[in-house]
Amino acid sequence: MRDLRIPLLAAVFLLAASAPMPAAARPPAATGPRGDLRVVVFGDFHGPYGAVTYPAAVARTVAAIVDDWRPDLVLLPGDLIAGQSRSLPDERFAEMWAAFDAAVAAPLRRAGIPYAATLGNHDASKLRDAGGAYAFARERDAAAAYWSAPHHRDGLAVVDGAAYPFAWSLRLGPLFVAVIDASGPWLDDAELAALEATLGNPAARDAMLRWVMGHLPPVGIAEGRDRPGEVLARTDRLLEVLAAGRVDTFVAGHQAVAYAGVWQGLELLYAGGVGARRILGGGPPRSAVAVVDVDLAEGRVRVRFFDPASLEPLPDDAFPARVDGFGGTLLRSERLRPRTRGGPTSWRGRHTVQASGSHVPVARAT
Numbered sequence: 001m002r003d004l005r006i007p008l009l010a011a012v013f014l015l016a017a018s019a020p021m022p023a024a025a026r027p028p029a030a031t032g033p034r035g036d037l038r039v040v041v042f043g044d045f046h047g048p049y050g051a052v053t054y055p056a057a058v059a060r061t062v063a064a065i066v067d068d069w070r071p072d073l074v075l076l077p078g079d080l081i082a083g084q085s086r087s088l089p090d091e092r093f094a095e096m097w098a099a100f101d102a103a104v105a106a107p108l109r110r111a112g113i114p115y116a117a118t119l120g121n122h123d124a125s126k127l128r129d130a131g132g133a134y135a136f137a138r139e140r141d142a143a144a145a146y147w148s149a150p151h152h153r154d155g156l157a158v159v160d161g162a163a164y165p166f167a168w169s170l171r172l173g174p175l176f177v178a179v180i181d182a183s184g185p186w187l188d189d190a191e192l193a194a195l196e197a198t199l200g201n202p203a204a205r206d207a208m209l210r211w212v213m214g215h216l217p218p219v220g221i222a223e224g225r226d227r228p229g230e231v232l233a234r235t236d237r238l239l240e241v242l243a244a245g246r247v248d249t250f251v252a253g254h255q256a257v258a259y260a261g262v263w264q265g266l267e268l269l270y271a272g273g274v275g276a277r278r279i280l281g282g283g284p285p286r287s288a289v290a291v292v293d294v295d296l297a298e299g300r301v302r303v304r305f306f307d308p309a310s311l312e313p314l315p316d317d318a319f320p321a322r323v324d325g326f327g328g329t330l331l332r333s334e335r336l337r338p339r340t341r342g343g344p345t346s347w348r349g350r351h352t353v354q355a356s357g358s359h360v361p362v363a364r365a366t
Contacts, residue, residue, distance in 0.1 A: 218232045
Protein backbone atom coordinates (compact mmCIF):
# COMPACT_ATOMS: atom_id res chain seq x y z
CA MET A 1 0.00 0.00 0.00
CA ARG A 2 1.27 3.46 -0.78
CA ASP A 3 2.41 5.72 2.06
CA LEU A 4 -0.63 7.69 3.24
CA ARG A 5 1.44 10.49 4.78
CA ILE A 6 1.71 13.73 2.86
CA PRO A 7 4.98 15.63 2.56
CA LEU A 8 5.71 18.15 5.29
CA LEU A 9 5.84 21.00 2.80
CA ALA A 10 2.33 20.19 1.56
CA ALA A 11 1.04 20.07 5.11
CA VAL A 12 2.51 23.50 5.83
CA PHE A 13 0.91 24.87 2.67
CA LEU A 14 -2.47 23.47 3.64
CA LEU A 15 -2.20 24.97 7.11
CA ALA A 16 -1.39 28.41 5.71
CA ALA A 17 -4.01 28.31 2.96
CA SER A 18 -6.80 27.11 5.25
CA ALA A 19 -6.12 29.23 8.33
CA PRO A 20 -9.18 31.06 9.68
CA MET A 21 -9.51 34.74 8.89
CA PRO A 22 -8.09 36.91 11.71
CA ALA A 23 -10.78 38.59 13.78
CA ALA A 24 -9.30 42.00 13.01
CA ALA A 25 -9.89 41.44 9.28
CA ARG A 26 -13.65 41.11 9.56
CA PRO A 27 -16.53 42.44 11.68
CA PRO A 28 -17.72 40.24 14.55
CA ALA A 29 -20.23 37.58 13.59
CA ALA A 30 -23.83 38.12 14.59
CA THR A 31 -24.86 36.32 17.75
CA GLY A 32 -27.53 36.44 20.41
CA PRO A 33 -28.11 35.77 24.11
CA ARG A 34 -25.75 33.07 25.32
CA GLY A 35 -27.18 30.09 27.17
CA ASP A 36 -25.62 28.03 29.93
CA LEU A 37 -24.39 25.66 27.23
CA ARG A 38 -23.61 26.60 23.63
CA VAL A 39 -23.15 24.12 20.78
CA VAL A 40 -22.31 24.93 17.17
CA VAL A 41 -23.41 22.42 14.51
CA PHE A 42 -21.54 22.61 11.19
CA GLY A 43 -21.10 19.98 8.49
CA ASP A 44 -21.51 19.15 4.81
CA PHE A 45 -18.84 21.59 3.67
CA HIS A 46 -16.53 19.43 1.55
CA GLY A 47 -15.55 20.34 -2.01
CA PRO A 48 -15.56 18.19 -5.18
CA TYR A 49 -14.18 14.65 -5.10
CA GLY A 50 -10.61 14.61 -3.84
CA ALA A 51 -10.54 18.29 -2.89
CA VAL A 52 -7.87 19.39 -0.41
CA THR A 53 -9.15 22.95 -0.15
CA TYR A 54 -12.40 24.29 1.24
CA PRO A 55 -14.80 27.07 0.26
CA ALA A 56 -13.95 30.45 1.78
CA ALA A 57 -17.11 30.24 3.90
CA VAL A 58 -15.53 27.43 5.92
CA ALA A 59 -12.65 29.64 7.06
CA ARG A 60 -15.09 32.44 7.89
CA THR A 61 -17.25 30.08 9.94
CA VAL A 62 -14.31 28.61 11.82
CA ALA A 63 -13.09 32.12 12.62
CA ALA A 64 -16.56 33.02 13.93
CA ILE A 65 -16.62 29.88 16.06
CA VAL A 66 -13.23 30.62 17.58
CA ASP A 67 -13.47 34.38 17.96
CA ASP A 68 -17.16 35.24 18.30
CA TRP A 69 -19.47 32.37 19.18
CA ARG A 70 -17.04 30.53 21.52
CA PRO A 71 -19.12 27.39 21.96
CA ASP A 72 -18.58 24.72 24.57
CA LEU A 73 -18.79 22.06 21.85
CA VAL A 74 -18.78 21.82 18.06
CA LEU A 75 -20.73 18.99 16.47
CA LEU A 76 -19.72 17.96 12.95
CA PRO A 77 -22.49 15.86 11.37
CA GLY A 78 -20.42 14.47 8.51
CA ASP A 79 -19.29 15.00 4.92
CA LEU A 80 -16.17 16.75 6.12
CA ILE A 81 -13.98 15.52 3.26
CA ALA A 82 -14.66 14.62 -0.36
CA GLY A 83 -14.21 10.87 -0.59
CA GLN A 84 -16.51 8.09 -1.81
CA SER A 85 -14.67 7.82 -5.11
CA ARG A 86 -12.85 4.73 -6.37
CA SER A 87 -10.79 6.84 -8.79
CA LEU A 88 -8.82 8.68 -6.11
CA PRO A 89 -5.24 7.60 -5.37
CA ASP A 90 -4.59 5.93 -2.02
CA GLU A 91 -2.67 8.87 -0.57
CA ARG A 92 -5.44 11.37 -1.29
CA PHE A 93 -7.55 10.34 1.70
CA ALA A 94 -4.85 11.22 4.24
CA GLU A 95 -4.27 14.45 2.33
CA MET A 96 -7.95 15.35 2.60
CA TRP A 97 -8.00 14.64 6.34
CA ALA A 98 -4.84 16.76 6.72
CA ALA A 99 -6.62 19.57 4.90
CA PHE A 100 -9.65 19.20 7.20
CA ASP A 101 -7.37 19.28 10.21
CA ALA A 102 -5.66 22.47 9.05
CA ALA A 103 -8.92 24.20 8.15
CA VAL A 104 -11.20 23.08 10.98
CA ALA A 105 -9.92 20.78 13.71
CA ALA A 106 -6.56 22.40 14.49
CA PRO A 107 -8.03 25.91 14.95
CA LEU A 108 -10.61 24.47 17.33
CA ARG A 109 -7.92 22.66 19.31
CA ARG A 110 -5.81 25.81 19.57
CA ALA A 111 -8.85 27.64 20.92
CA GLY A 112 -9.55 24.89 23.44
CA ILE A 113 -12.95 24.10 21.90
CA PRO A 114 -13.92 20.40 21.96
CA TYR A 115 -15.41 18.90 18.82
CA ALA A 116 -17.12 15.63 17.94
CA ALA A 117 -17.91 14.19 14.52
CA THR A 118 -20.11 11.61 12.93
CA LEU A 119 -18.82 10.32 9.61
CA GLY A 120 -20.75 10.89 6.41
CA ASN A 121 -20.96 8.93 3.20
CA HIS A 122 -18.15 11.04 1.68
CA ASP A 123 -15.98 10.48 4.78
CA ALA A 124 -16.37 6.73 5.35
CA SER A 125 -19.37 5.20 3.58
CA LYS A 126 -20.64 1.97 5.11
CA LEU A 127 -21.91 0.72 1.73
CA ARG A 128 -21.00 -2.95 1.24
CA ASP A 129 -20.41 -4.86 -1.97
CA ALA A 130 -22.05 -8.13 -2.99
CA GLY A 131 -19.48 -10.07 -0.98
CA GLY A 132 -20.17 -8.13 2.21
CA ALA A 133 -16.94 -6.11 2.21
CA TYR A 134 -16.93 -2.34 2.55
CA ALA A 135 -17.12 -0.83 -0.93
CA PHE A 136 -15.16 2.22 0.28
CA ALA A 137 -12.78 0.53 2.68
CA ARG A 138 -9.97 2.97 1.88
CA GLU A 139 -12.10 5.84 3.14
CA ARG A 140 -12.99 3.99 6.33
CA ASP A 141 -9.37 3.01 6.98
CA ALA A 142 -8.17 6.58 6.45
CA ALA A 143 -10.91 7.98 8.70
CA ALA A 144 -10.06 5.51 11.46
CA ALA A 145 -6.37 6.42 11.19
CA TYR A 146 -6.97 10.16 11.32
CA TRP A 147 -9.47 10.12 14.17
CA SER A 148 -7.37 7.72 16.26
CA ALA A 149 -5.21 10.62 17.46
CA PRO A 150 -6.07 11.26 21.14
CA HIS A 151 -6.21 15.04 20.71
CA HIS A 152 -9.51 14.71 18.84
CA ARG A 153 -11.10 13.80 22.17
CA ASP A 154 -9.57 16.58 24.25
CA GLY A 155 -12.15 18.17 26.52
CA LEU A 156 -14.68 15.37 26.03
CA ALA A 157 -15.78 12.70 28.46
CA VAL A 158 -16.02 9.69 26.15
CA VAL A 159 -18.59 7.29 27.57
CA ASP A 160 -18.35 4.42 25.10
CA GLY A 161 -15.53 4.54 22.57
CA ALA A 162 -15.29 0.87 21.62
CA ALA A 163 -16.40 1.53 18.02
CA TYR A 164 -14.88 5.01 17.75
CA PRO A 165 -14.93 6.94 15.43
CA PHE A 166 -17.90 5.26 13.74
CA ALA A 167 -20.23 4.83 16.73
CA TRP A 168 -19.51 6.26 20.16
CA SER A 169 -20.87 8.54 22.86
CA LEU A 170 -19.81 11.48 24.97
CA ARG A 171 -20.97 13.59 27.88
CA LEU A 172 -20.41 17.33 28.29
CA GLY A 173 -22.05 18.79 31.38
CA PRO A 174 -25.83 18.36 31.02
CA LEU A 175 -25.56 17.05 27.45
CA PHE A 176 -25.18 13.42 26.34
CA VAL A 177 -24.51 12.74 22.66
CA ALA A 178 -24.66 9.30 21.06
CA VAL A 179 -22.95 9.15 17.66
CA ILE A 180 -24.20 6.51 15.23
CA ASP A 181 -22.78 5.29 11.94
CA ALA A 182 -25.36 6.74 9.58
CA SER A 183 -22.96 6.98 6.63
CA GLY A 184 -25.46 4.79 4.81
CA PRO A 185 -29.19 4.16 5.18
CA TRP A 186 -28.96 0.83 7.00
CA LEU A 187 -28.91 0.36 10.76
CA ASP A 188 -28.86 -3.38 11.44
CA ASP A 189 -30.10 -5.13 14.56
CA ALA A 190 -26.68 -5.05 16.20
CA GLU A 191 -26.30 -1.31 15.63
CA LEU A 192 -29.76 -0.57 17.02
CA ALA A 193 -29.11 -2.80 20.02
CA ALA A 194 -25.83 -0.98 20.64
CA LEU A 195 -27.61 2.38 20.49
CA GLU A 196 -30.25 1.10 22.89
CA ALA A 197 -27.55 0.00 25.34
CA THR A 198 -25.74 3.34 24.98
CA LEU A 199 -28.89 5.28 25.81
CA GLY A 200 -29.35 3.08 28.88
CA ASN A 201 -25.93 4.00 30.24
CA PRO A 202 -26.06 5.95 33.53
CA ALA A 203 -24.22 8.82 31.84
CA ALA A 204 -27.13 9.08 29.41
CA ARG A 205 -29.92 8.48 31.92
CA ASP A 206 -28.60 11.22 34.23
CA ALA A 207 -28.17 13.82 31.48
CA MET A 208 -30.63 16.67 31.17
CA LEU A 209 -30.43 16.50 27.38
CA ARG A 210 -29.91 13.46 25.17
CA TRP A 211 -29.01 13.90 21.55
CA VAL A 212 -28.23 11.39 18.82
CA MET A 213 -26.07 12.47 15.88
CA GLY A 214 -25.92 10.65 12.56
CA HIS A 215 -25.19 11.80 9.04
CA LEU A 216 -28.30 10.55 7.25
CA PRO A 217 -31.60 11.71 8.80
CA PRO A 218 -34.78 9.68 9.25
CA VAL A 219 -36.77 12.06 7.00
CA GLY A 220 -35.75 13.58 3.67
CA ILE A 221 -36.66 17.26 3.33
CA ALA A 222 -34.40 18.46 0.49
CA GLU A 223 -35.03 18.39 -3.23
CA GLY A 224 -33.11 15.46 -4.69
CA ARG A 225 -32.64 13.89 -1.25
CA ASP A 226 -36.28 12.85 -0.79
CA ARG A 227 -35.93 9.21 -1.84
CA PRO A 228 -34.66 5.84 -0.61
CA GLY A 229 -30.95 5.72 0.05
CA GLU A 230 -30.84 9.37 1.12
CA VAL A 231 -32.50 8.75 4.50
CA LEU A 232 -32.30 6.13 7.21
CA ALA A 233 -34.31 2.96 6.74
CA ARG A 234 -36.15 1.08 9.51
CA THR A 235 -37.26 4.34 11.06
CA ASP A 236 -40.09 2.69 13.01
CA ARG A 237 -37.59 0.61 14.97
CA LEU A 238 -35.19 3.56 15.28
CA LEU A 239 -37.98 5.74 16.66
CA GLU A 240 -38.78 3.07 19.26
CA VAL A 241 -35.16 3.07 20.43
CA LEU A 242 -35.00 6.86 20.56
CA ALA A 243 -38.28 7.14 22.45
CA ALA A 244 -37.27 4.47 24.96
CA GLY A 245 -34.02 6.33 25.51
CA ARG A 246 -35.89 9.65 25.92
CA VAL A 247 -33.84 11.29 23.20
CA ASP A 248 -34.57 14.99 22.75
CA THR A 249 -32.96 15.74 19.42
CA PHE A 250 -31.58 13.95 16.36
CA VAL A 251 -28.78 15.98 14.72
CA ALA A 252 -28.31 15.18 11.03
CA GLY A 253 -26.49 16.29 7.92
CA HIS A 254 -26.53 15.03 4.31
CA GLN A 255 -29.63 16.90 3.20
CA ALA A 256 -27.72 20.21 2.80
CA VAL A 257 -30.66 22.16 4.21
CA ALA A 258 -31.07 23.94 7.54
CA TYR A 259 -34.20 23.23 9.53
CA ALA A 260 -35.33 22.60 13.11
CA GLY A 261 -38.53 20.60 13.12
CA VAL A 262 -40.62 18.11 15.06
CA TRP A 263 -41.31 14.63 13.70
CA GLN A 264 -43.24 12.03 15.67
CA GLY A 265 -42.50 13.96 18.86
CA LEU A 266 -38.76 14.00 18.13
CA GLU A 267 -36.82 17.18 17.40
CA LEU A 268 -34.81 16.97 14.17
CA LEU A 269 -31.98 19.43 13.65
CA TYR A 270 -30.70 19.58 10.07
CA ALA A 271 -27.34 21.28 10.10
CA GLY A 272 -27.30 22.90 6.67
CA GLY A 273 -23.75 23.26 5.35
CA VAL A 274 -21.92 25.08 2.56
CA GLY A 275 -23.49 24.58 -0.86
CA ALA A 276 -27.16 24.19 -0.09
CA ARG A 277 -30.16 22.47 -1.64
CA ARG A 278 -33.71 23.72 -1.77
CA ILE A 279 -35.93 22.61 1.09
CA LEU A 280 -39.16 20.94 -0.01
CA GLY A 281 -41.89 23.54 -0.28
CA GLY A 282 -39.53 26.30 0.78
CA GLY A 283 -37.57 29.18 -0.70
CA PRO A 284 -34.16 29.37 -2.32
CA PRO A 285 -31.22 27.20 -1.22
CA ARG A 286 -29.46 28.62 1.85
CA SER A 287 -26.12 27.51 3.25
CA ALA A 288 -26.15 27.50 7.05
CA VAL A 289 -24.39 26.85 10.34
CA ALA A 290 -26.41 26.36 13.53
CA VAL A 291 -25.75 27.93 16.93
CA VAL A 292 -27.64 26.20 19.74
CA ASP A 293 -27.98 27.77 23.20
CA VAL A 294 -29.34 25.85 26.18
CA ASP A 295 -30.95 27.63 29.14
CA LEU A 296 -30.94 25.00 31.87
CA ALA A 297 -33.16 26.67 34.46
CA GLU A 298 -35.91 27.27 31.89
CA GLY A 299 -35.42 23.93 30.18
CA ARG A 300 -35.20 25.67 26.81
CA VAL A 301 -33.04 25.24 23.73
CA ARG A 302 -32.73 28.07 21.19
CA VAL A 303 -31.55 27.31 17.66
CA ARG A 304 -30.36 30.05 15.33
CA PHE A 305 -29.03 29.56 11.81
CA PHE A 306 -26.39 31.79 10.23
CA ASP A 307 -25.11 32.18 6.70
CA PRO A 308 -21.53 30.78 6.66
CA ALA A 309 -20.37 33.38 4.11
CA SER A 310 -21.87 36.58 5.54
CA LEU A 311 -22.29 35.28 9.13
CA GLU A 312 -25.64 37.05 9.23
CA PRO A 313 -28.62 35.29 10.83
CA LEU A 314 -31.04 33.64 8.44
CA PRO A 315 -34.52 35.21 8.51
CA ASP A 316 -37.43 33.37 10.09
CA ASP A 317 -39.25 33.21 6.77
CA ALA A 318 -36.44 31.03 5.41
CA PHE A 319 -37.99 28.08 7.25
CA PRO A 320 -41.45 26.85 6.23
CA ALA A 321 -43.95 26.12 8.99
CA ARG A 322 -44.44 22.62 7.62
CA VAL A 323 -42.37 20.29 5.46
CA ASP A 324 -43.96 17.22 3.91
CA GLY A 325 -40.85 15.12 3.57
CA PHE A 326 -39.92 11.67 2.43
CA GLY A 327 -40.64 9.58 5.51
CA GLY A 328 -42.96 11.97 7.31
CA THR A 329 -44.10 15.52 7.98
CA LEU A 330 -42.12 17.99 10.04
CA LEU A 331 -43.56 21.02 11.81
CA ARG A 332 -41.21 23.90 12.42
CA SER A 333 -39.88 23.97 15.98
CA GLU A 334 -39.95 27.46 17.39
CA ARG A 335 -38.18 26.25 20.51
CA LEU A 336 -36.57 22.91 21.13
CA ARG A 337 -37.59 21.87 24.63
CA PRO A 338 -35.73 19.11 26.47
CA ARG A 339 -37.92 16.82 28.54
CA THR A 340 -37.40 17.59 32.23
CA ARG A 341 -35.48 14.78 33.88
CA GLY A 342 -33.43 16.45 36.58
CA GLY A 343 -29.71 16.89 36.21
CA PRO A 344 -27.69 20.09 36.63
CA THR A 345 -29.47 23.42 36.42
CA SER A 346 -26.52 25.68 37.22
CA TRP A 347 -23.78 24.21 35.01
CA ARG A 348 -22.06 26.76 32.86
CA GLY A 349 -19.91 26.12 29.88
CA ARG A 350 -16.17 26.38 29.35
CA HIS A 351 -16.29 29.80 27.76
CA THR A 352 -17.87 33.16 28.39
CA VAL A 353 -17.50 36.47 26.61
CA GLN A 354 -15.69 39.52 27.97
CA ALA A 355 -15.18 42.83 26.30
CA SER A 356 -11.69 41.70 25.32
CA GLY A 357 -13.19 38.81 23.36
CA SER A 358 -10.97 36.24 25.10
CA HIS A 359 -11.99 32.82 26.34
CA VAL A 360 -12.51 32.76 30.10
CA PRO A 361 -13.10 29.47 31.93
CA VAL A 362 -16.15 29.45 34.21
CA ALA A 363 -16.51 27.21 37.23
CA ARG A 364 -18.78 24.23 36.70
CA ALA A 365 -21.38 23.15 39.20
CA THR A 366 -20.46 20.09 41.22
